[in-house]
Each structure stands twice: as C-alpha cells, then as structure tokens.
Amino acid sequence: MALGGLYLPTDPLPGFGGLLLAAMVGAFAPQLDDELRDRLDVLLDDVERSRRIVQPRLRYRLQSDTVGLDRSRHRLVGTGEVLTLEIDDHANGLPQILGAVYAAGRLSRAARPAVFRLLRRATRWQGAADDRLLGFLSGESQRAVGTGNEGWALSVLGFTPEKEPTRSEINRRFRDLIRDAHPDHGGSVEDAGKRILDLTEAKRVLLSVGT
Numbered sequence: 001m002a003l004g005g006l007y008l009p010t011d012p013l014p015g016f017g018g019l020l021l022a023a024m025v026g027a028f029a030p031q032l033d034d035e036l037r038d039r040l041d042v043l044l045d046d047v048e049r050s051r052r053i054v055q056p057r058l059r060y061r062l063q064s065d066t067v068g069l070d071r072s073r074h075r076l077v078g079t080g081e082v083l084t085l086e087i088d089d090h091a092n093g094l095p096q097i098l099g100a101v102y103a104a105g106r107l108s109r110a111a112r113p114a115v116f117r118l119l120r121r122a123t124r125w126q127g128a129a130d131d132r133l134l135g136f137l138s139g140e141s142q143r144a145v146g147t148g149n150e151g152w153a154l155s156v157l158g159f160t161p162e163k164e165p166t167r168s169e170i171n172r173r174f175r176d177l178i179r180d181a182h183p184d185h186g187g188s189v190e191d192a193g194k195r196i197l198d199l200t201e202a203k204r205v206l207l208s209v210g211t
Contacts, residue, residue: 027129028093127210
C-alpha cells in the first residue's frame with residue numbers, strides 16, 4: 001500500500017483532516033477481527049510516538065511507489081453546515097485503515113495527540129459509514145456522567161474523560177476488574193453482584209456504538 005495525495009487540515013484540532021482519517025478507521029473497523037484490532041492498537045501507539053515501523057505491518061507493506069496499486073479516494077464534503085462522508089469502499093478495508101494511520105503519522109507533532117485520540121475512538125465503531133459515525137466522532141453529548149451512558153461507562157471501567165480507550169483496552173480492563181470484583185480474588189461478597197453487573201453493562205455501552 002502507498003499514500004497518494006493528502007489534504008488534511010487540522011486547525012482547529014483535530015480539524016476536518018483528523019475527522020476524515022478517523023472516519024476512515026471507523027468505516028472499516030467492523031471488518032477487523034479481535035487479533036487485528038489488538039495489533040492495530042499497538043500500531044497506533046507506535047506511529048503516534050514516531051517509533052520505527054518495521055514493514056510489512058498487519059499484512060501490508062507501506063511503500064512510496066504507487067505503480068500497479070489500486071486507488072481509493074476518501075473525502076469529507078461540506079455543504080453549508082452539513083458534512084457528508086464519501087468513503088470509497090470498493091477495496092479491502094485493512095489497507096484503508098492503515099493508510100489513515102500512516103497519514104496521521106505525517107501530521108505535525110502538535111496535531112497528533114488530538115487526531116490519534118479520535119482514531120482510537122473510531123476503532124470502537126460498529127455501524128455504517130454515515131452521519132452517525134461523524135456524530136460519534138465529533139459529538140460529546142453522550143459523554144456526560146449518568147448510569148448507562150458513555151461517560152458513566154468510562155468511569156466504571158476506570159478511564160478518565162481524557163483517555164479514549166480502544167476496544168482491546170476496554171476488554172482487557174473489563175477482564176482485570178471482573179477478576180478483582182470476584183470474592184475468590186478479594187472482592188466484597190456483598191457488593192460483588194452489583195459490581196459485576198455494572199462492569200458488564202459498562203463494557204456493553206462502550207462496545208455497542210453504532211449497532
């Protein structure tokens with residue numbers, strides 16, 4: 001795979017460019033199995049921190065030569081106050097996701113934290129590539145704390161509002177907290193039932209976006 005022409009404005013952060021890259025990840029994330037999701041989480045961290053990326057990665061090699069490669073073009077189109085996502089979905093989704101991640105790695109260091117936070121959020125999307133995806137990525141209305149919504153779920157699983165967990169991080173945190181809540185591992189006998197129910201519901205809320 002290779003990167004073609006990129007127009008990715010990020011001012012104000014994360015900008016339309018950051019939103020487009022995250023939408024690309026969200027559009028194709030439902031195609032990934034759990035193993036690929038876990039490996040994608042590692043790659044996100046490596047690219048954000050400018051670590052050396054040994055190729056190939058996640059089955060594909062990043063190259064500069066585009067000869068012989070299929071072409072995909074993704075756009076975020078604004079008409080007045082309305083944004084429309086145009087995802088070219090004719091090709092395999094994994095190289096599209098990788099393209100978004102590697103493109104984000106070419107952004108300035110000042111822009112990367114906000115954009116990569118959005119990319120991690122996008123890995124949790126399970127719906128269609130439509131206006132609901134854009135609302136999920138750009139909206140904060142569901143993050144207020146209250147039983148059963150996203151803010152409450154993040155709090156139950158011990159994530160701060162500034163932390164955008166990936167699917168694998170949510171699953172890993174859930175497993176650890178469920179184990180700790182069980183009376184066999186020191187959890188309170190009286191509180192174990194409610195704690196386990198809360199943890200299970202919090203996981204469901206965070207992993208059911210778009211479904």
